[in-house]
Amino acid sequence: MEDKNIVWHRVLDNKKDLPEGRVKTVTAEHQGICLTHFEGKFSALDNRCPHQGGPLGEGSIENGMLRCPWHGWDFHPCTGLPPGGYDDGIKTFPVKEEGDAVYVGVEKEAEHETTISDIMAETMVNWGVTKVFGMVGHSNLGFADAMKRQEQKGKLNFYGIRHEGAAAFAASAYGKLTGKPAACFTIAGPGATNLFTGMWDAKVDRAPFLALTGQVATQVVGTGNFQEVDLVQAFNTVAEFNQRVQSDSKHADLMSLAVKHAILKRDVSHLTFPDEVQETPAKANAKAQTPEGRITPMEIAPPKEMADAAVELIKKSKRPVIIMGHGARFNKKEVVAFAESLNAPVLTTFKGKGLIPDSHPLGCGVLGRSGTPIASWFMNESDLLIVFGASFSNHTGITPKKPLIQVDFDPLALSKFHKVDVAVWGEISRTLEIFSSELKGKTQTEDQRGEIAERWDIWKAEKAKRLTETSDKGVSSIALFEAMNRLAPKNAVMCVDVGNNAYSFGRYFEPEEHDFLMSGYLGSIGFALPASIGAYTAVGDSRPVVAVAGDGGLCQYLAEITTLVKYNMPVKLIILNNHELGKISKEQRAAQLDVWKTSLSNPDFAEFARSCGAWGKQVSKAEDLDEAMKALFEQKGPAVLEVVTDVNLI
Known part of the structure; x- marks a missing residue:
């Protein structure tokens, strides 16, 4: 009679997919399985080598033994026993074949037990932090799993990005636009340190911001472990609230304080989660907190x-x-x-x-x-x-x-x-x-x-004169922004980069019901495209989102076009491509220095956008601007308009 606690999972649709003498990794529920085919028999072993957890399904059968791909330990492909029958063998699972399919039986999973991460993720959501940008990796998996449960309940949205720096800029932009914190999420070490620029951008522009980082296990902190960085020490200069989560922390309180500091101080909060803490079961009486009774209104009268x-x-x-x-x-x-x-x-x-x-x-x-x-x-x-x-x-x-x-x-x-x-x-x-x-x-x-109307008339006459300046090298910036004045949506959120493109944007674009996001005090190049991701998550389809970037800044986070495509964010990206760090060239000339190392070798940005799955078009003549820009704003999904510009016509 079959054990009622065993659940059977189809792991192979056709036995021919695993030839004799081969192994592969499969999954039954959440259990990783090394499926083997040896001497005409299919067998299922735990996929983790008992030595250091090496993935046995990526190993091979040599001389009748299954060899771990990491350190070469050997086990029998069917029994999981090592040579000599020592007691450090591998757990095996029942297998059955039905027709061409192979099934593995695993014990019915117990109900999920609430973890420290669950308590903290729920508290975070209760405080209104519902947008998270980041990258899931080996040292943050426990907290990622807790956020997954919140997302499955419809309470949180997680956006996987291509570079952690983009996640930080997206969170900063969200805070600037809404006055509420979003979170960015990374692994330990290099993933976390990639947040630093975006954290400073939020700090100096007074945007609420929450950083959540994984960390290596507490027992190896200070030993020079792989990807070990003391993140609390590293972020001391930028984070107003900066704490490591411990197993005996008051976890709901800790998350509440982190979000509260971000909101009230309009500053950066950072929590780092050691690996072993994330999946530790919460105490029986632990409950998530809410902001009720924990935060004061801020409409303070002056003296x-x-x-x-x-x-x-x-x-x-x-x-x-x-x-x-x-x-x-x-x-x-x-x-x-x-x-x-x-x-x-x-x-x-x-x-x-x-x-x-x-x-x-x-x-x-x-x-x-x-x-x-x-x-x-x-x-x-x-x-x-x-x-x-x-x-x-x-x-x-x-x-x-x-x-x-x-x-x-x-x-x-x-x-x-x-x-x-x-x-x-x-x-x-x-x-x-x-x-x-x-x-x-x-x-x-x-x-x-x-008087105001008179001064506007004078300025508009001056702009009209500048519009007559043309070049064989490309379109003038004023022509581009005049086209945007005519054709850009009147209520768009405009995300601006740094450089000559920003100076021209500030001077020539005439706002109506727009909001503008930029890297203000920090003045960090590369802000516009990641910021548009943060902006879209804030406004959704209620308002258009437009990003304006120069070629120098855009290339720092160019791959985030794939993020727009993945989440079908209908951001409209306008690129001023002059093949130069034009602002730096201008500064070198102003300092009476030679122009040096500011020229750029660029891809065809429109073609790159199309290769990512977005709409893309390139324009090099002013007379083609209106038609191309109309087409840009008619697109339903993410779209890129590349405008070849003259670096001197700004």
Whole structure:
């Protein structure tokens, strides 16, 4: 009578697929099996060699013995016993043949026992971290298995990428766009260290971010084990919260604290999971946590003294100007309404591009090196600057020579580089409520809308002149971005890279209802394509996602086009290909140095995209731009438009 605890699994459809004298690896449920065919008999052995776990199904039968492919240990192909019959043989499983098929019987699997990883993964999901980018590997398999269970329940989405650096950029972009953390996930050692650039990108741009890394077993830490890196020590400079998970940790608390730090500090959290901890059974009373009762609202009002001082300055102002930075992105409607009440021109930093449409009567575009002469003109003609969520970087160039009010949630960001007249520490939404209430009917500002329209007319005439500049070497950047102004979706999330392409984008592209993602303070090349992955996971099909990259940056993560294809992410990628690191060449000339080592050898990017399964087209003439760009935005799936550009026409 058959054992009711044995479950039979078909492991070979046709016995001819495993000839006499051969072995192969098969799987029965989750049990790895070395299936052998020796002396006319099919046999099933545990696939793990008892020495170091070598995969016996990848070995061979030599002189009547099954030889492990790793270290050459021998076992009988049918009994699993070693020569001499020692007690370190291999477990065997019953086999039966039915027609041409071969079946292996394994014991019915016990129900899954909740692990430490299960508790922590569920807690992570409860806190709203539901998007994970990364790569599954040998030192993170236990936590990966726990995330698989969350994904099967429909509570989490995992996106396998081609390089861990892309995972970090995707998570950073997600945090910048949503204000909520996504996670990136890697193995120990090199997988984890590949996250470093993206972690810093999130940190300096104040994006919530969660890094989850595997780690070698605790017992071999410090011995120079394969892929051993002290990740807590390695990430000390970048992670605000940085802990190794131990078997006796308070696991739900630990994950809650990691996510809480990421959200409230708008910073990087990192947890590393030693291999043996991941699959350790959780304690009987262990439960996942939720954020209920664990996090406070953040609409903090500013100190009354500073709010009053700001109100008094605004009352006296005739020509106030409002500057919005990336930190104001979740309060842009309130800031614009405040500007309208003051008739105040609104400028943005490059990181804040698009927080007000260029078509708005008060919109003046981007201030600084990537900006328009409109923005700089109104800053210089103002009698008061009111700055929301901006960091006063050199790139932006907010002048300290004007009376200045700065509003920011971070007290350390206030007056960071120089003294300001009124430094207001508070959340922008709450601060604006106070300003609006106190100022109602008490301002005497000039209506500058007419001047704004005049300055736009001047700038548009200048752009029209630049459009007449042509070249046999390729399309001008202004022609490309003018085509995008006409044809790009008006509500797209725009992911921008670093280099001359970004400068031209900031200057010439006219935002409507767009959001912009870029590597701001870190200024890391290669950001755009991975960022588009993070952006798409945030907005799904509710909004288009467009990535704009130069050839230099794109090639750092070019293989991520296959990620777009795999997950059918309808990202539209526009590449400016000038076969040069044009920004670096420009800097070498500015420093009165020779242009050196900046030329590039590129593939045909459109052809590469097609080879990956995406739509791809190349354009080298301005007159072909509109037709090609229309075709790009008509595509349902991932699509790439390569534009051959002249490095000097930016």
